[in-house]
Amino acid sequence: MKTYIVGNWKLNFTVGEASIYLHKLLRKMSNYRDVEVAVAPSTIALQPLSLQVDRHKMKLCAQNAFYRDYGAFTGETSFNQLRGVADYAIIGHSERRYIFGEDDKMIAKKVAAAVRNRISPILCIGETESERAFGETADVIQDQLVSGLMDIAEDDIEKVIVAYEPVWAISSVKAAKLATPDEIAEVVRMIRQILVETYGAEKGEKVPILFGGSVNSSNAGAYLTVPGVNGLLVGGASLILSEFTGIIEVAKRVRS
Numbered sequence: 001m002k003t004y005i006v007g008n009w010k011l012n013f014t015v016g017e018a019s020i021y022l023h024k025l026l027r028k029m030s031n032y033r034d035v036e037v038a039v040a041p042s043t044i045a046l047q048p049l050s051l052q053v054d055r056h057k058m059k060l061c062a063q064n065a066f067y068r069d070y071g072a073f074t075g076e077t078s079f080n081q082l083r084g085v086a087d088y089a090i091i092g093h094s095e096r097r098y099i100f101g102e103d104d105k106m107i108a109k110k111v112a113a114a115v116r117n118r119i120s121p122i123l124c125i126g127e128t129e130s131e132r133a134f135g136e137t138a139d140v141i142q143d144q145l146v147s148g149l150m151d152i153a154e155d156d157i158e159k160v161i162v163a164y165e166p167v168w169a170i171s172s173v174k175a176a177k178l179a180t181p182d183e184i185a186e187v188v189r190m191i192r193q194i195l196v197e198t199y200g201a202e203k204g205e206k207v208p209i210l211f212g213g214s215v216n217s218s219n220a221g222a223y224l225t226v227p228g229v230n231g232l233l234v235g236g237a238s239l240i241l242s243e244f245t246g247i248i249e250v251a252k253r254v255r256s
């Protein structure tokens, strides 16, 4: 399995800034066989960046899209419109769940819409601080994972990536804490077990599981060597070129 490094730029960078960043990033990158790199710019930057990106070196990821392909949905962009533009799409990010009120039903429809439009969904799941404190982590993971994948055909699981992002470890959350390798390994084990039980060992073992939450170039090595972790979803640190390229270098080292 490849190692995935995905940079989630969130609501940052103008189109011009995004283009300059991509230009610099591409110059520093070569084609790594075992490491798949992607960045997720704002929707408005996806189209121009798709003309600029060298897909042998890296891929583009959408941060969000709507599940219907077209129609009376003012303000939305569909996965259908992103077909051929984005290779991946982040779906179910905690900011979408808690700021924009997306529920598991909507997230399931988005996962299905991405797959239908040949975009690989990166399904984000993770417990909040209080859910963890109340011992609900396993239930939250089970619910978000199973319901997020509810609307896709069994064979389509091979297009899906899962990202474990404990909400309390995301850098923008007040008083964010660093997740420990043991805490991550435990939840990643749960996720793998659910995937294997639901889709069988052959398919369930192949789904990449990423970790996200305050990842930077100094802790990337520790997180990438947590048993069961196949890559990283990076927020804040992906906005700083030297940090992001540092994380890619760590991934290359871990894989060689």
Ligand code: PGA
Residues within 6 Å of the ligand: 008, 165, 169, 170, 171, 172, 212, 213, 214, 215, 233, 234, 235, 236, 237
């Ligand atoms: P962070 O964000 O790396 O800034 O914690 C991760 C994310 O929200 O995907």
